[in-house]
Amino acid sequence: MKISPDKLVEDNQNKEIPFYFNGKLLKAKQGQTIAAALMANGICKFGVSRKLQQPRGLFCANGRCCSCFVSVNGLDHVLSCMTQVEAGANISSNEGDPNVRREVNEN
Ligand code: FES
Numbered sequence: 001m002k003i004s005p006d007k008l009v010e011d012n013q014n015k016e017i018p019f020y021f022n023g024k025l026l027k028a029k030q031g032q033t034i035a036a037a038l039m040a041n042g043i044c045k046f047g048v049s050r051k052l053q054q055p056r057g058l059f060c061a062n063g064r065c066c067s068c069f070v071s072v073n074g075l076d077h078v079l080s081c082m083t084q085v086e087a088g089a090n091i092s093s094n095e096g097d098p099n100v101r102r103e104v105n106e107n
Pocket of ligand 1: 057058059060061062063064065066067068069079080081082
């Protein structure tokens, strides 16, 4: 039995997967980037800038500007426009830079 590539693409596009953003359960389409999934759920603010605390979100959409940073499963500064959302991922907004001095001093 042969399965056409168009059928496979169609099946994956229609498959919904759950993920969390700041603790809220949301749904994404299989294969969507995190940024696309957030925007499809009406979320445009992905975090704030470190100095002025201004809202940040999708800007270049090709991995060059770093405006779309989010934390994924505890990993800070993930480019949401370049990373596919995974089922059950725990994503949180990026609230400035990590406190590196605190982390170094704790070890
Ligand atoms: S929007 Fe520019 S790097 Fe993601």
